[in-house]
Amino acid sequence: MLTEPEILTALRDCFDPEMKLNLVDLGVIYGVETGPDPDSTPKWPRQWVRVTLTLTKAESPANGLILEQVQNRLAGIPDISKVELILVWEPQWTPHRITESGRRQLGIQAGLVAIS
Secondary structure: OOOHHHHHHHHOOOEEOOOOEEHHHHOOEEEEEEEEOOOOOOOOOOEEEEEEEOOOOOOOOOHHHHHHHHHHHHHOOOOEEEEEEEEOOOOOOOHHHOOHHHHHHHOOOOOOOOOO
């Protein structure tokens, strides 16, 4: 069975095209759940994955692309049979959710996260 850290590693391949940062380091992935899928075909141990995420801006033209990236990346993993994306707006994303690694990639010093 795939673990949450393995799913998050896969999601590091998905980027916000405006911020040029992967979604995990950007802090828009709020949760990952997995479970066995007894109805999957073929029948090897496959699982469903549910990702709860937000986006940096509700009105961004890149939002559809971001969701499609996540769906396609996870659907491409043979052990995953179903992918469910849950888009939430609360709690609202803020730049403070960017990881330390993400801040380094963006050239932001710790404590200085004034991105608009």
